[in-house]
Amino acid sequence: MAGRIPVDEHAAFVRSLLAGLGARPTEQVALADALGRITASPVESPIALPPFRNSQMDGFAVRSADVTDAPVSLPIMGEVAAAPGVPAPLQPGTAVRIMTGAPVPEGADAVVPVEDTEPDSDGGGRIRIVRPRAAGEYVREAGSDLGAGADVLPAGLRLASRHLAAAAASGLTELLVRERVRVAVVSTGSELVPPGTPLGPGEIPDANGVALAAAVRAADAVVVHEGRVRDDVDRLRAELDAAREAGAELVLTSGGVSKGAYEVVRELLEPTGGWVGSVAMQPGGPQATGAYRGLPVIGFPGNPVSAQLSFELFVAPTLRAIAGLPPAASERLALAESLTSVPGRRQFLRGRRTDDGRALVVGGPGSHLVAALAASDLLIVVPEDVTELDAGAVVDTVEL
Known part of the structure; x- marks a missing residue:
């Protein structure tokens, strides 16, 4: 593990970097836009329910x-x-x-x-x-459901359709809710093109931009800016300026955090005190944290599986907690087959739950296997000090 930061240590640092996002301001939203939002204060009904006999x-x-x-x-x-x-x-x-x-x-x-x-x-x-x-x-009888002036909804409630029905029955048209965390997603790499673009030599579709933006929304945050830049630090700087102007509170980048040439996230963050290094995990070893003009930046690897799992492990828990969502479900399951693992790194193998309730590895450990990730519904967690596990061994799993 020489030179590699433990997974739990990196996760704790990312949580500390994002701690300031937790105190959310409030905003009024129309009922039509309130589904899934969190009430910022108790909601009082101005009328009795029902309002007459x-x-x-x-x-x-x-x-x-x-x-x-x-x-x-x-x-x-x-x-x-x-x-x-x-x-x-x-x-x-x-x-x-x-x-x-x-x-x-x-x-x-x-x-x-x-x-x-x-x-x-x-x-x-x-x-x-x-x-x-x-x-x-x-x-x-009038008021047999709720009296006028009584609370129809409590504070801290994640609004479902039944809650909006109660608000509408109370004659309300807007609700005071917590603002969502505003996130920018920026993909880096000269080889990236928009999905659907005819591919030239050496070009690949940008899966990270789509996946990370979707993952942000699934964690009940809002994407205020999406960008894609070539391996040019000045272009990346301009993209982050655009993210700031869009009101982003957090920037997530993919790519540009390894040890080779053209590592634009490294070039941007390290001169201002950012950290770019390796975490003792597979996939997703290369990681970065820092700030750009006061804006927190979390940098993920460019390989699409690594980027998606890094978000789920390091950023999603904080965003979900802020939004009032429960953490991803975890469960201990028996392995359907034996497996081997790399020593000194926490392995996050993609897998699925079998019909008889066991965990089966899907695909290999490669960080480019997007089809295998799409076929998975859980992560199989293998500790750093474990290199082999027999079929039937019980392991920790995390729901995807």
Whole structure:
């Protein structure tokens, strides 16, 4: 491990570098944009839920005292629909046809469902109530769900569709939520071209830009800038300036952190005190941390598997915690097959859970095997001091 930083030490340093992102400001957002956001304070309903007495069923509004001796026949004195307006008071000894959700007339204290009635033999102007109903049956009282001024949603809640429904029912159009972390994603490498571009000699599609931006969004942060630069430190500097202007609070780069020539992230960060070195892991050994004009920069390797796993291991936990998301699920599983590992490095092998609940390695350890990563649903973690494991050995796994 000479010259290589332990994985846990690097993870702790990245957490410290990102600690300032945790105190989030707030913003008002429309309900249509609030799904998945985190409430910044308790949300108070300005109205009672429901706001008025209304019928739980299609049927007839009555005085319970008038149907005590059912079956009884009552004259129908009108109809109340679920529509604006105040219905006329119910007169004793009468019934009013009423629809679900319609306001219950003053004087009525029960609703008889249609199923408990029959047409009266005397004609269509009367209804026969075949069973009694007690006061309050099938009547929704105003405020029976929530009183006006009460909290309909708590602070710190990740908003799902049911929460937005409650806010809308309360008459709210906006909610105060925590701002999302604003992230810039920059791919480096003269060989990179946009996906879908016809490839010339030595060119490859930029998978890292797409993958890292998607991973940022999956961690409930927002991508405010995406860039791709050739191996030119001045162009990288200009790209980071653009990220600052876009409001980024964090920059994630891929590529340019190894020990060869054209390592533009190294060229940018090291002169200002940034760290570019190696972590005792495979894949993803080359890593970088630093700042550009006060903007935190986390540099990942250029190989696509390394870049994606580095994000999941070092940055995603912090972003998920800020967003109120749970950490990635972990579980100890038995290996489906034996494996070997490199001594002195923590191995993160790509794998999948078999039908019988074991962990099976998918593909090899290479950091370029994007198809194998796509076919995986977990990482198999092999400690630094382990070089061989037999089938059936129990290992730590992390859900992808």
